[in-house]
Amino acid sequence: MAATDVDVFAPSTAPAAIVTGRRRRLRPQRAVLHAFLIATCLIWLAPLAWTVYTSLRPYQYTADHGYFSVGGHYGFDNFTAAWNQADLIKYYGNTLLVTVPSVLLTLMLASFVAFAVARFSWKFNIALLMVFTAGNLLPQQVIITPLYRLFLMIPLPTWMNATGTLYDSYWGIIAIHVAFQTGFCTFVLSNYMRTIPHELTEAALVDGASVWRQFWRIIMPLTRPALAALATLEFIFIYNDFFWAVVLMQSQDKRPITSALLSLQGIYFTNDNLIAAGALLAALPTLVVYFTLQRQFVRGLTLGATKG
């Protein structure tokens, strides 16, 4: 049976007995609980709500009356200003250019390794998996210096990158994302693939299918849910990356949006209202993914965490 993933949003498995048996006494307790949770959620939303509120108001009004005021004009002017002045579309483009290839490559390479590790037994199977896993847990700062020097040394033809090296190039950023995230995805996918019944591939082998065919025709389609979940997760992770792009990408106008934010803030987002609008615009794609693909994202996080 394929690995079950737990749907965190499914109803609780807490036995109904506990609930029904004390239903009468529970009501005030439940009310308190709800009140507590609502209060918690309000506190949780407060920073974001404040950001949204600030972004909707013009600078002049808030400068005169303070930010904590009601009244004045409300509108999306800050958003259009932030968008146009900072030329955000360029940065979104950069982000896409880095994120999409990274996600695709990572999943592809990770499924290769996961397949080999999960479906076959050989000498360094486990050791390799451990290496991949540990590699993803390292703090990024541990490898940055030699990585930086390495990038400066690896030559790229100038048609690939103007500086002639891997440094300050999209290729370089994609490469490090892939190398770094492969560990995590390999681990998840190998766990997932391990649960696919061997009968399926045995049958194919008997029919003379090659390893590649097994991989492509049998295992991959079955891994699709895991891949979808991981794709969502990885998109968010790589979109949110800050460190690699800040250190390994020198040119401001090639940086993806998360790492470009800090610098954009200097000239274009010169007041808190614009900053709020800019931050929201930058966060927008992740929030959209969150609201539409929330289940996938959570599934990716908890995939295989529990086995039924």
Add this chain to the structure above:
Amino acid sequence: MPRSSSPSGSPAPSAVGMPLLSRRDMLKMVGVTAGAVTLPELLAACGSKKSGGGGTASKTVTIGSNASDAAPKAAYQQVFAKAKASTGLDLQVNTVDHNTFQQQINSYLQGTPQDVFFWFAGYRMQFFAAKGLATSISDVWDKIGSSYTPALKAASTGQDGKQYFVPFYYYPWAVFYRKSVFAKHGYQPAKTWDDYLALLKQQKKDGYVPLAMADDGGWPVQGTFDYLNMRINGYQFHVDLMAGKQAWTDPKVMDVFNHWAQILPYHDLQGGLARKWEEAAITLKNKKTAMFLLGSFVAQQFSGADLADLDFFAFPQINAQFAQDSVEAPIDGFMVSRKPKNLAGAKTLLEYMASPEAIATYLKSDPTNIAANTQADTSNYNALQKKSLELIGSAQHISQFMDRDSRPDFVSTVMIPSLQSFIKNPTPSATSSLLSSIEKQKQAIFVG
């Protein structure tokens, strides 16, 4: 590039005329590049506008600029337009945000830098020249040397005796104030330390914050240290201290901090460590603070009547032996990278930039600096420029500012945090342990 910036990043001045920020921003404000490259590389056809793409080799000169703020950028555009016309060269300028440029100079110069790049004089230049990251231009100096004072030539010379740098402009650091405020209360510019202390006391009584304070980026307060050191211990001691040849545990250095502790209470300490100089300049403009020790680029925040009201006086004398013989005047200019694609063109460009016409064009759009070239036309100088010229001209020694006179790694990793901790805790005992910590770290860095 109107003022020195520390290696760890200093705020970009808001462009002239932009609505001002009265908020305090804790996040680093780093300006944006309006680089020549606007398309993601992979989509661009072969050859970006960066290093040396396009154009016939002998006619194109690429320039790496850090003049990212609006006023200097526009001013340079004028200059380069005229340079093109005069030299017949095709100039391709790539502008990078000011702070990022400094931060990445290391990898930039080792990678594929432009033929000519903007930089600063002083040890900061010598450091990179000694590492072989610049081409010597002594032959250019043979032609232009007569336009510069010996002090400027010395600041452009590397440790091997060859020149690597062509100065463009410089600007003094001084104590700025509003004439109307001084007139209103009968304040006089302070000539001696005692005058200064008395002035500060009086200003405080009259309800002002006597001295504005901004240390966002960690570099502005270095100006205070430099002046105190030069006034108390002399220029030579200061230079030696910056070069690691004197001990920070020397009682002379303690003397500097003791004097500083005397005036520290008169600063705008509340939030001062994180305040940007632009914001502090606003407090000067709004007459909330009475004085501000900063470079002349502070004038960028003033316009119209306010600008006419702005004046400065030289940092007061402390030790009669040294009087006011030194001035802190960072010099900005140009260098040639180590393997330029068009060396001859680069040199031709530098010869043009060393001409009176070039700097005159620049100063028309950005009059907060003064020309390094002694033959430049100074008749159009405004009052502040004339006074700056006088101040620098009358000085016997010119220093460059701590982060240009000393090793960049020493300044950014040791001095910036140390000066900040002094300001937070200026007691003598804390200071003396601070100084021995600085000395130990200095010895670790200035090795070999």
Add this chain to the structure above:
Amino acid sequence: MAMLEKAAPAGGTPTRRRGRSLRSLTRRDRLVLALMVGVPSALHLAFVWVPALGSIALSFSRWEGIGGFSSIQWIKTLNYKQIFTIYPPFWPAVRHNLEWMGFLFLATGVGLFLAVQLDKRLRGSRIYQSVIFMPVMLSFAIVGFIWHLVYSYDFGLINNLFHTHVDWLGDSRINLWSALVAASWRHVGYIMIIYLAGLKAVDASLREAAAIDGANEWQTFTRVVFPALKPINVVVLVITVIEALRAFDLVYVINKGTNGLELISALVVSNIVGEASRIGYGSALAVILLVVSLVFIIPYLVAYFRANFGARGAR
């Protein structure tokens, strides 16, 4: 990073068949497999492990990063000696990392608490979850921006709402805690979701049995549920520790990791990125970070793989 929680099967692992032996494959198949493994591994080793080893090597050197490898000077353990004795931000950074860890443990507790509450059959539980989990989607840079608007001295939410005049981000005595609140805003939701998944997988019969025995909520939790969560707890422990060691983005965005927000990771960057790099020194700091991280990662990995994989390969 998120992989850790996958490592904790709650409720035991069913045995699975051994993978196919390689011997029975054709040569071509073996080649394909070799490539499938080799290429990603090469990339991973080249960009992750070789640099890690490089950091270790460089930590014994003195180098400004200019000029080729020939300009490196080897100085043995001098960097480490200086870091431990004369580098002012080091011990504060260590302290801050520990404080970060401690605070995140508190946040983990809050996450667990919320997970337990939301695990009950509650109407609107889904909405509560979504709200609390949402900050996890945001990058730390955005979190930094949002909380800057909250903490700003002149215009922030807190100072205006409560009429206080506290310099939340600039005062080095409290800015670490301000940053930690922002980090926890994100951390709590993350932990909550992990525990929610774990709780849902806790065998319902265990809880029923406890209810029948008359245990109240607290007893059920402490005696039955929490022990059953042991694998998840291990994962959460490691996640919390690793998150504390990896913290960087938030403090960097606030003030580049200075003035009260020093962290070892930020110290590495401040020595390496910039005008004049102290490569050797920064590498030594990076190695310290590496060693501390490995102290947690390795035992965990060994335990996990041993538990799930037994002797090499067999499952």
